[in-house]
Amino acid sequence: MERHADQEFDELKQELVQMATLAEAAIGSAIQSLLLRDTAMAAEVMRSDEVINRLELVIDERCLRMLALYQPEASDLRFIAMALKINNDLERIGDQAVNIAERSLELFKEPPLKPLVDIPQLTQLVQAMLKQSVDAFVRRDTALARSICQRDDEVDALDEQVFRELLTYMMQDHRAITRAVNLILVSRHLERVADHATNIAEDVIYLVEGQQIKHNVLAELDKPASPPEA
Template sequence: MARPFDEELKTIRGKLMKMACLAEESIVLAVKSLKDRKEKLAKDVLKKEEAINLLDIEIDELCLKLLARRQPMAIDLRFITSAMKITSELERIGDQAVNIAERSLELLKLPLLKPLIDIPRMADLAQNMVKDSINAFVNRDGKLAINVCERDDQVDKLNDQILRELLTYMMQDPTTIRRAVDLILVGRHLERIADHATNIGEDVYYLAKGKTIKHHIEKNRK
């Protein structure tokens, strides 16, 4: 049976999915600009940022209106407060993609340090975490939400590996320092993206299951 504000919840869900798509595209473009050394792709990321930011404001306002007008209970209330948290996370994922694009524009001024392999792999992992966290939200899929959170470790490990490799480069050849530091920071940005996807996964788990996996708190409280 359709309830009075199902239509409004559907609008919020649609806008969140659109926002997630833009955020994912930004990650892909930013890392592609770095890998293929294409300035235009980095500039495309900067253009997408405004659309992401506008959706953030829109979704927030829609949620607040819905809370005020409809005074939703239980699962709908949780849906709306989750949506408000998720939109913040997506906005920050967009910010991190912008940071990567800015690093890419800096790196394009200098010769290529080395062909990039691990950073694009890390970007793939992070992007898929974002995609799956939103799929988990849309389908209230607690299992997929946990799975997203579990993948965070892989990204962290890859980031450590990238850091170690770049330290070796710098020590062997100090002319690589500036570029290596930029790449280390790109690694950190991707790690943050994975963290934000993990936060979404935690919110979705709470939405789907009504209990928290944040901070492994169930364990600590016992």
């Protein structure tokens, strides 16, 4: 029985890594479709989201089964609960890939506005954060998790740079407007992926160091909670 539980934990970790891999690939393909102006690839990203959605359900069911069967204690229980939350975030990343693919299809209606440099760079950064956030979770690696949280600022700065640059394109030529707005939205979708990865990283820190954090939080919550710092 004990060995069976261990095996389920391993399988859960593998499924989460698979989910992250699918989400990362979806983001990669969505951006590739944009760079290559490949309509079929964008359409494929939109179709493939169904696979991510189904894997989310499978992982949820596994978590529920593990909670019911093994009645795990303290740290395992926390791990499974965090897996449920992280699973939710990964599914949302799949949605962002779909959003990017939709913007790509809009962008294909006009010639390219400009060679894209910052967006591919942003994509690489965001993909690395995503992959590492799930690695940090399965290895309970808080050092890695903290490094991900720090990189979120880098992403925000790059997203802001894309935003400002595209504004200047629009100012100079009103024919650039639709394309520039769509590219701004692509950049924002990537930034949301980084937010999800950061959220996962925060969950890892909470998973490993939860007791202390919780204590501080609950102490503060003895003060009236709503309205806020009134």
